[in-house]
Amino acid sequence: MGNYVGAPGSKMSRREFLAATGSTGALGLAGCTAPTQERIQAGQDGSATAAATQDGSVPTTSPPEVVNVDEQGNAVTLKSLPAAHSAHPLETMxxxxxxxxxxxxxxxxxxxxxxxxxxxxxxxxxxxxTLDNTDGMRPHTVHFHGVTKAWEDDGVPTSTGIQVNPGEKHTYTIPANVPGTHLYHCHYQTHRHIEMGMYGIFRVDPEGYEPADREYFMTVKEWDSRLPRMAAGQDVTYDPQNRKPDVFTVNGKSAPRTLHPEAGSPVIVSQGDQVRIHFVNAGYMSHPLHIHNHRFQRVEKDGGVVPEAARHDMDVTNVAPAERHTIEFTADSDPGIFLLHCHKVNHVMNGGFYPGGMLGGVVYEEAMDTEIFSQLMEYAGYEA
Structure with missing residues (x-):
């Protein structure tokens, strides 16, 4: 099991989480009786990726980690590798x-x-x-939104003439000259490579940045699973001009797995916390994101600070493809469990089952020792 729980960003230790749930109380049984015939073969908590899938060919994915590039000499190496990804591995929901x-x-x-x-x-x-493609099977690039950079560092092979072929490495210089939350992704055959998972968040903290009490990163995306299935050798055909999304995720997971404290991304708060969430849309459709029982303000968009005179209380922010919205609110509701979801209701489904898909939750620590939270953890597959 991992050391921390919750969405990437603020850290709550697993020990603190167990204490909040009552440790060996009702939650201690969560997952033991979940209605499922098959559990994830590797990385049950999302942290063990060395184990291969059933056919022994590729690793499983982990939840996204925050890499503080400043702390490692302002340098990072990115690789891309084939993997198996379980948006929700159980038969629940x-x-x-x-x-x-x-x-x-x-x-x-x-x-x-x-x-x-x-x-x-x-x-x-x-x-x-540095994009390391020495063990790769196809060309890639990396394009960073938001910041202003040299022409050759734009990551677009069509307009720069630079692509990183299999067996090659290439280093991009990316100045952190536009504070805010941004997106990066592969820009080679973009319509396929993003659909296969090659995207992530790039965060530039402004000088003198003051983090909130709780600060989280949330990436939403809809998928047409035919392309990942075709890439795995299944007998399906994918047409990017006739895209039919059928999988909807928050930080790569579909509900109820989104609520798994280690493999998922619950927004964990305590009453009175100032909460900041950085939303990023890595998909190809707009997603109106709604939080129950909390009014928030949008304070940044695409790295630009929203002037205070233009801010207002709201409970839905519609995030277009590649947009980034940063919202802030006070955790001042009756302590409980409140949904965070796309309000295109068919995006909150797993196949024909509702609820599921692009749905997460704001979870108060004060509500973690309740029976309903224990039941949700059981649906998510969490074992204390």
Whole structure:
């Protein structure tokens, strides 16, 4: 099991989580009786990727990690490798939901993940990003949204003439000159390579940045699973001009797996916390994201600060493809469990089962020792 729980960003230790749930109380049984015939073969908590899938060919993905690039000499190496991705591996709530083949980004010696690792740096720094494709099977690039960079570092092979072929490495210089939350992705055959999982968050903290009490990163995406299935050798045909999304994820997971404290991304808060969430849309459709019982303000968009005079209380923010919205709110509701989801209701489904898909939750620590939270953990497959 991992050391921390919750969505990437603020850290709650697993020990603190167990204490909040009552440890060996009702939650201690969660997952033991979950209605499922098959559990994930490797990486039950999302952290063990060395184990291969059933046919022994590829690793499984982990949840995305935050990489503080400043702390490692302003340099990071990215690789992409084939992996199996379980959006929700159990039979609960319309599962299992599987993407049998994705192309996952891996930072340095970390675990491959979909979304890719969150690369975090500070305004005024130059980040050296080496795309290592020495063991690759196809060309790739990396394109960073938001910041202003040299022409040859734009990551677009059509307009720069630079692509990183199998067996090659290439280093991009990415200046952190636009504070905010941004997106990076492969820009070679973009319509396929993003659909296969090659995307992640790039965060530039402004000078003197003051984090909130709780700060989280959330990437949403819809998938047409025919492409990952075709890449895994299944007898299906994918047409990017006739795309039919059938898998909907938050940080790579579909509900109820989104609520798994280690493999998923619950937004864990305590009453009175100031909460900041960085939403990124890595898909090809707009997603109106709604939080129950909390009014928030949108304070940043695409790295631009929203002037205070233009802010207002809201409970839905519609995030277009490639957009980034940062919202802030106070955790001042009756302590409980409140949904966070796309309000295109067919996106909150696993196949024909509702609820599922692009749905997460704001979970108060004060509600973690309740029977309903224990039941949700059971649906998510969590074992204390």
């Amino acid at each position: 319309g599962g299992p939901v599987e993407l049998p083949r994705v192309w996952a980004f891996q930072a340095d010696d970390g675990n491959p993940s979909v979304p890719g690792p969150i690369l975090r740096t500070t305004e005024g720094e130059d980040m050296e990003v």
